[in-house]
Amino acid sequence: MxxxxxxxxxxxxxxxxxxxxxxxxxxxxxxxxxxxxxxxxxxxxxxxxxxxxxxxxxxxxxxxxxxxxxxxxxxxxxxxxxxxxxxxxxxxxxxxxxxxxxxxxxxxxxxxxxxxxxxxxxxxxxxxxxxxxxxxxxxxxxxxxxxxxHLFCSCCGSPSEVADGGWLRRCPACGAPHFPRTDPVVIMLITRGNHTLLGRSPGWPEGIFSCLAGFMEPGETLEAAVRREVAEETGILVGAVRYLASQPWPYPSSLMIGCEGIATSHEITLDPVELEHALWLTREEVAQVLAGDHPTLRPPRAGAIAGFLLSNWVADRLD
Structure with a gap:
């Protein structure tokens, strides 16, 4: 983008x-x-x-x-x-x-x-x-x-000390250096023609739906993570995947990696542990949600990459 x-x-x-x-x-x-x-x-x-x-x-x-x-x-x-x-x-x-x-x-x-x-x-x-x-x-x-x-060394358990202006913790006992970590998370704009797939987690406020998202696993590509997360949570199969945008997400230490995935199936089989509900919305319905005019769904939180991706999809500005 x-x-x-x-x-x-x-x-x-x-x-x-x-x-x-x-x-x-x-x-x-x-x-x-x-x-x-x-x-x-x-x-x-x-x-x-x-x-x-x-x-x-x-x-x-x-x-x-x-x-x-x-x-x-x-x-x-x-x-x-x-x-x-x-x-x-x-x-x-x-x-x-x-x-x-x-x-x-x-x-x-x-x-x-x-x-x-x-x-x-x-x-x-x-x-x-x-x-x-x-x-x-x-x-x-x-x-x-x-x-x-990360107050303690993960190698020997001793208290670690701040160094390098706060960008390093060093263990005075064993000398091990520890650097700030960022956890990669894929967040997916899953589309199938004029529809996109949204879901909601248990405990979310009424009417809030968002793009599906999940942490990447070791040894996994972006594309594989997108396909795995969508299949695990909704049973939807995804073919082509492409990167769109990323957003630092300090809650507390994630990087949201926004991707578009093209669905190759339509029927939803929900994993109730991960999601409370999932549904397909048309581009016109998403426009209603973003404008605050939908009868049951609320707009995504201002500033979140989910809303950014959905807004650009509605406006046909993903390129």
Whole structure:
């Protein structure tokens, strides 16, 4: 797709300045400049200021609750950008997050910040961010989430240490290096003539359907993963497969790989463990869904690659 990177979290041309990561003295110097800014992330929620990322100056009182060393994200027009985990901060009891299958709608306000600054679930605000902020916030959320889940060496079990500006954890006991991981996920626009295949997982809000998706397995190509996932979940057979676009998906560390697959069968045999329901919709019906005019189906979440693929299919802009 010619405009694939216009998807939310797509490439904004940000300079990640990887050459600076193994240079702690230079990173400290950058952190000490007036232009440097840090994005706080609280228990997976980035700070949002209005409809933008909530960048704060170095030394802001919010960072009194920061844990390990700041993560170096890169240079934004020459200015250093970092992220810091402040999960140690405790909000008021009435502002605590809630467990949810789909997303957490609560927002937390820090007393040292303006009223429009709040820690929010990224799924709920991702479509409002400008492309540069979206890329940086996605990177920050994914990296900090990786650190939270990889505190110990997977080789010997010893506590590991942050290195290379947050892009490496090294074990001081056995010397093993550990790098951030990204899990590849195929998400499929399955078409058969003027129809496309959508499904919904158990626990989703009423009326929400989406493109089928699933994690890739070791030793598997994109094409094979698309065919396997669709067959496993719906019994539909897929022939030709082609890549369309990708989207970083920091929930917590996936890469959504959007593909089109041409179905060679039509009858759905549902796997009830994976899906609650699946159906074929015409292009005209999908247009209704996207416009919010369908009688029973709701539009996909703004910013998600599923909606991006469906919108471009309806508009005949997949090339």
């Amino acid at each position: 010619r405009h694939a990177e216009s998807v939310t979290f797509g490439g904004s041309g940000f300079d990640r300045a990887a050459w600076l990561r193994p240079k702690p003295d230079e990173l400290r110097a950058l952190l000490g400049t007036d232009e440097a800014r840090i994005l706080p992330v609280w228990r997976g929620k980035p700070l949002i200021a209005g409809s933008a990322a909530g960048w704060l100056a170095v030394g802001h009182p919010v960072f009194a609750a920061a844990g390990e060393a700041q993560v170096f994200l890169g240079l934004d027009n020459g200015a250093a950008r970092f992220a810091a985990d402040i999960s140690g901060w405790e909000p008021e009891a009435g502002e605590m997050p809630v467990d949810s299958v789909f997303f957490d709608p609560t927002e937390q306000h820090h007393p040292k910040l303006p009223e429009d600054h709040r820690f929010a679930e990224l799924r709920n605000v991702m479509a409002t961010l400008r492309p540069r902020d979206a890329e940086l916030v996605a990177t920050a959320k994914a990296l900090i989430g990786w650190h939270q889940n």
